[in-house]
Amino acid sequence: MSAEQGSAAAEAPAERISEAELAVMEVLWEEAPQSAADVCARIGKARGWSMPTVKTLLARLVAKGALATTPEGRRFLYTPLIARSHYVGTESRRLVDRLFGGRAAPLFANLAANEQLSDEDIAEIERLLKELRK
Amino acid sequence: MSAEQGSAAAEAPAERISEAELAVMEVLWEEAPQSAADVCARIGKARGWSMPTVKTLLARLVAKGALATTPEGRRFLYTPLIARSHYVGTESRRLVDRLFGGRAAPLFANLAANEQLSDEDIAEIERLLKELRK
DNA sequence: CAGTTCAGTTTACATGCGTAGTCCTCAGCA
DNA sequence: TGCTGAGGACTACGCATGTAAACTGAACTG
Numbered sequence: 001m002s003a004e005q006g007s008a009a010a011e012a013p014a015e016r017i018s019e020a021e022l023a024v025m026e027v028l029w030e031e032a033p034q035s036a037a038d039v040c041a042r043i044g045k046a047r048g049w050s051m052p053t054v055k056t057l058l059a060r061l062v063a064k065g066a067l068a069t070t071p072e073g074r075r076f077l078y079t080p081l082i083a084r085s086h087y088v089g090t091e092s093r094r095l096v097d098r099l100f101g102g103r104a105a106p107l108f109a110n111l112a113a114n115e116q117l118s119d120e121d122i123a124e125i126e127r128l129l130k131e132l133r134k
Numbered sequence: 135m136s137a138e139q140g141s142a143a144a145e146a147p148a149e150r151i152s153e154a155e156l157a158v159m160e161v162l163w164e165e166a167p168q169s170a171a172d173v174c175a176r177i178g179k180a181r182g183w184s185m186p187t188v189k190t191l192l193a194r195l196v197a198k199g200a201l202a203t204t205p206e207g208r209r210f211l212y213t214p215l216i217a218r219s220h221y222v223g224t225e226s227r228r229l230v231d232r233l234f235g236g237r238a239a240p241l242f243a244n245l246a247a248n249e250q251l252s253d254e255d256i257a258e259i260e261r262l263l264k265e266l267r268k
Numbered sequence: 269c270a271g272t273t274c275a276g277t278t279t280a281c282a283t284g285c286g287t288a289g290t291c292c293t294c295a296g297c298a
Numbered sequence: 299t300g301c302t303g304a305g306g307a308c309t310a311c312g313c314a315t316g317t318a319a320a321c322t323g324a325a326c327t328g
Contacts, residue, residue: 016284018284018285018286019232019285019286020285020286020287021285022232035305036305036306037304037305049286049287049288050287050288050289051288051305052287052288052289052290053286053287053288055288055305055306055307056286056287056288057286057287058306059306059307060284060285073295074293074294074295074296074304074305074306075304075305075306076305076306085244085247088233088234088244089244089247089248091229091233092229092233092241092244092245092248093248095225095226095229096245098153098156099221099222099225099226100222103252103254103255104242104245104251104252104255104259105254105255105258105259105262107226107241108238108242108255108258108259108262109258109262110219110222110223110226111226111230111238112262112266113219113223114223114226114227117238117266118237118238120237120239121237121238121239121242122263122266122267124239124242124243125238125239125242125259125263126263128239128242128243128246129256129259129260129263132246132251132256133256150314152314152315152316153315153316154315154316154317155315169275170275170276171274171275183316183317183318184317184318184319185275185318186317186318186319186320187316187317187318189275189276189277189318190316190317190318191316191317192276193276193277194314194315207325208274208275208276208323208324208325208326209274209275209276210275210276
């Protein structure tokens with residue numbers, strides 16, 4: 001909780017980001033300011049949502065403080081207010097807290113037991129561990 | 135996915151278990167058949183829920199196929215139909231899929247970066263890794 | 269045998285979410 | 299300058315969820 005993502009202390013929006021909203025965030029995390037039409041174009045492809053749906057999600061995300069709007073001509077450009085890494089961290093912690101008593105090791109053990117770990121994963125984790133040990 | 139929890143192939147209930155329902159499941163995972171009153175006694179303490187609330191949750195879990203009922207006198211005893219390990223596994227995978235592209239290593243990296251890993255965690259994970267390598 | 273009490277079932281209601289239609293306004297074009 | 303269209307705002311609606319009250323049926327008790 002010390003080194004934030006560049007911007008000053010990306011405060012969480014308290015309000016949780018829902019599944020559908022996350023899809024919108026992902027698009028904006030991939031490329032920052034975008035208009036509603038842009039977002040819709042990208043998501044429409046993948047999820048088959050109509051324009052109104054995307055607009056609703058954008059509005060809700062703005063209301064939740066997860067997105068900022070910048071007027072650009074007669075429309076808005078949307079920019080994420082929270083970093084993806086922040087969101088991901090929060091969600092990971094939630095899971096670990098809810099299901100593994102706040103300990104990461106059991107999560108890891110679980111993934112291992114369910115063969116969710118590829119060889120690559122294992123190699124990468126070992127590498128990370130080595131760094132942590134330093 | 136081979137050695138199940140005693141009962142035959144604990145099929146997932148498809149229906150997702152919600153946050154509040156999870157609290158009920160936890161109580162039943164801790165000690166198996168229990169009456170509604172038992173569950174309520176334990177949860178009432180922790181979450182301050184009234185009896186009707188607990189009953190609703192129990193009924194919903196039964197409807198979802200997550201709990202089984204056994205008549206015992208003039209009441210029911212509730213027993214989990216899905217193993218905690220199964221649920222936990224499913225949820226973990228969901229998170230990894232949703233946020234880390236299905237790869238466990240980035241999750242791990244994230245936890246590490248956010249200092250979510252205690253020394254114990256690290257030691258335990260190293261131990262697990264050693265076993266996986268064997 | 270009737271009343272009380274306990275336990276499961278039904279109903280309720282506000283909020284959040286997924287999904288979308290409609291309306292209103294402003295800008296640009298003819 | 300009036301019309302048209304793009305885009306944001308408001309409204310909608312059904313389902314899940316959190317939370318709980320009311321109803322009902324059966325068992326125990328006096």
